[in-house]
Amino acid sequence: MGRSPCCEKAHSNKGAWTKEEDQLLIDYIRNHGEGSWRSLPKSAGLLRCGKSCRLRWINYLRPDLKRGKFTDSEDQIIVKLHSLFGNKWSLIAGKLPGRTDNEIKNYWNTHIKRKLLSRGIDPNTHHSIIQPKTTPFHSRNRDVKPTCPHVNAYVKLNCASASGTTTDEDLRLSVDRDYKFEVWTVS
DNA sequence: AACGTTCGCAACCGCGTTGTA
DNA sequence: TTACAACGCGGTTGCGAACGT
Incomplete structure (x- = not known):
């Protein structure tokens, strides 16, 4: 049924x-x-x-929607968050006030994807297409910096979850003025 | 000007998750 | 515990606008 x-x-x-x-x-x-x-x-x-x-x-x-073109900084944030979360558009939208998951998803598929490809970067893995890296992003108990050549992000991972993956509950994300990231687990 | 193609975005669809009786 | 309803998310589609020939 x-x-x-x-x-x-x-x-x-x-x-x-x-x-x-x-x-x-x-x-x-x-x-x-x-x-x-x-x-x-x-x-x-x-x-x-x-x-x-x-x-x-x-x-x-919704009255709180920003609409209009994405700014360069929003652009960078989306790329960096996508490198962290993948296609979790609602999660990414949650970090960008006034933007919706659908809007970000469309923007990713029509603009950012193409931009990354033109720079020789795989939009799915965020690794260089020319020199692919094999290190898994969500490696356990390891610091990864930076994860992608075009992203000036520092991601500190200390994933203690038994599954080896980082869940929403595990994560707390802070974005400072330079849009550098630190991700850590909740003990 | 007319036509074909590409692009961008709003909307739909299907499925997983969550809540509840 | 189970079944069902409702919600929310991500992938996909459809269509109008913009662009090229």
Whole structure:
């Protein structure tokens, strides 16, 4: 038995949102707050599924969104965080106030990936394509510096977790003014 | 000007995770 | 403990805009 659909698709709009739909969603969330996405469309008078409403709000309508072009420093932060976390876009977005995971994901795929490749850097491993390095990033109990030639980051790893991987709970991340990183475990 | 191609981004889809009865 | 509903995330797609010929 498959998963039940998140909404009555037959009675849902799809595709681009209209200004009227946006306004209905904004008004509803202003009055009632976020949450209960499944019941929200009906309550707000929207012919959309809850998932779609949530995405529209988070990625486009939220008042605290920065929007506009990414700055050079944001660019650098994204590259460095990606070298730490991989494709954990929501985690990366959490370190960039006003930016959404979807926005960062798109920016990575359309701009940064290409930029890294043009510099001879593998965007997945952050290692030089010409001189590949074999040292695993999440090596246990070892200091790695720097992990990638283009990143002026110092990452201190002291992973004590039994799995040998660093989980969100294990990690605390600090970003100083020069965007250098230090990652350590919680004892 | 017209057409084809590429690019950028909003939105959708499927699945894993979490909460709860 | 289990089953189900709802949420949240990451990958992918679709479409309009921009660009090139």
